[in-house]
Amino acid sequence: MSTVLLVHAKGGPPLGHVLSRAAARADVHLLALSELPPAVAASAGSLCASVMRPTEAQRSDLVALIVSRAEAVGADAVLTFSEYAVVAVAEACEALGLPGAGGAAALARDKRRMRQTWHRHGLPQPAFHPVTTETDLHKAAATLPVPMLLKAAWSAGSTAHQIIGSPQEADAAWRRSRATMAESAQLGFAELHVAEADAHYVVEEIVTGEAAWWFDEPGWGDYVSVEGVVAGGVFRPVCVSGRMPTIEPFTERAGITPALLPADLQDRVVALARDAVDALGLRDCGTHTEIKLGADGRMWLIETAARLGGAMTVPQIEEVFGLDLVGMLVDHLLGRPVDWPERALGPEQARGAAGSLVVLAVDGHGEAWRDRRVWDFPAVRATVTLSEGSTLSVVPESSLPDGSTVPVYDPAGGANTMAALCLLSAPDARTVLRDFTTLIDALPRVLPPAECAVAQSASTAPRPEGVPA
Known part of the structure; x- marks a missing residue:
């Protein structure tokens, strides 16, 4: 049987889902750069041929660690589903002569270089300026229209996003973003390989979206993501x-599969995603491309990742379209033939619908909720x-334990202040959208008040896995 080295870090699809699908295709050796979620730790030993938790000294040269571990286990493929380990794994694959995202992986991580690449190719995107110092930020604030958006170039999950309403707000936004990135690093939500990544930022024009031009019913957000894979340098869109x-500034709340776009509009969205991925020059990896939707058919590229979508995007695709993307990607990296969809799948091919909701x-x-509440999924379900026909469940490894106080939402922290991740299955996407609206409205009423908590508080409870989409 073939051998795979899976590099685990924060974020990405739930580790339990990934492990079970990968283990069905190959012997899996797990290199755990982050602590295993408690919900998965017990089963990891039975699913994996080995589990290695490196020391801090071993982690000092991450690429060398991955290469040496891959050689030790005789890995035929090396992969990761974490945004924070993408670059290190790509470089390790290059050194090992194995298929991977390639040297362009950093372009799909560093938002500055990503935007510069797309600019050279003439692709539609917000106006932007790279920023590394407060002086850079002041120069950008003097040229871009306000409000503008400050982003950490290597962040995920909308972490450290700051809206700047006037040039006078630049200094405070800069300090808050840098402090948030430092806090995120302490929680394990930070780039693991590029040492100077915490100093890289980009400030962008905020473009105006218009969901009503694209969707026939209200409630949809003004952006979508195109899920796909690059196989041998060829982009294969999936859905x-x-x-x-989003929640201000731009924190993602819920993803729904499939998007109810008319076929001709979906084709336009997928074509732009193809142009974005092709411009970056990725070789063998999952892809997740976010696109802003505007009035009169306008579109702007938000970002592309060289990995499959996070949160429950991958399990949702499997449920709705019957495609095991983890297993398919493993097969491809091992050189086996894979039957990729001929074109992006849409609502007409869907078997029901599924969505994931980040509880904030x-x-x-x-x-913000008027008072503090305690996370209690049994109370929600009851x-x-x-x-x-709708079924609601909770994703344990991406959720706080029942009895934990729901964190106060921090706009700069993004998904770092989540309490839980819920999965909803329903007969169609309209029902998912309607039920999520019901759930969001009900949560501050049905969850117990924080003073009733008898279990551990959010300050002492283990943090859930991050959910960069």
């Missing part, structure tokens, strides 16, 4: 995922009435 509107202490209008 388009829809979203609910914010209501449907984007306002008291929230969903549509007939």
Whole structure:
């Protein structure tokens, strides 16, 4: 049987899902750069041929660590599903002579170089300026229209995003973003290989989206993501995922498979994603490309990742379209033939719909909850009435334990202040959208008040895995 080295770090699809699918295709050796989620730790030993947790000294040269471990286990393929390990794994694959994202992987991580590459190819995107110092930020603030968006160039999950409403707000935004990135690094949500990554930022024009031009019903967000794979340098689109509107500044709340786009509009979205991926020059990896949707058919590229979509995007695709993307990618990296879809799948090929909701202490209008609440999924399941045929579950490894106090939403922290990740299966995407709206409205009412908590608080509870989409 073939051998795979799986490099695990924060983020990406749930590790339990990844391990079970990869282990069905090959002997899996796990290199755990982050602590295993408690929900997975018990089963990892039976699913994996080995589990290695490197010391800090071993992690000092991450590429060398991955190469040496791959050689020790005789790996026929090396892969990761974490945004934070993509570059290191790509470089290790290059050194080992194995298929991987290639030297362009850094272009799909560093938002500055990504935007510069797309600019050279004439692709539509917001105006931008790379930023490494406060002086750079002030120069950008004097040229871009306000409001503008400050992003950490190597972040994920909307971490450290700051809206700058006027040039006078630049200094405070800079300090807050840098502090947030430092806090995220302490939680394990930071680039693992590029030492200077925490100093890289980009400031962007905020373009105006218009979901109503693209969708026939209200409730959809004004952006989508195109899920796919690059196989031998050829982009293979799989489907388009829809979203609910983001929470200020741009924190993702829910992803829904499939997006209810008319076929001609989906084709346009996929074509732009193809141009984005081709411009970056990726070789063998999953891809996740986010696109902003505007009035009169306008589109802007947000970003492309050289990995499969995070949160529950991959399990949703398997449920709705019957495609095991983890297994298919493993097969491809091992040189086996894979039957990729001939074109991106849409609502007409879907078997029902599925969506994932990030539980944040914010209501449907984007306002913070009036009081603190305790996460209690059994209470949610027992008291929230969903549509007939809908099934709600919680993703344990991406959620706080029941009894934990729901963190106060921090706009700069993004998904770092999540309490839980819920999965909803329903007969169609409209039902998912409707039920998520019901759930968001109900949570601050049905969850117990924080003063009733008898279990561990959010300050002492283990943090859930991050959810960069």
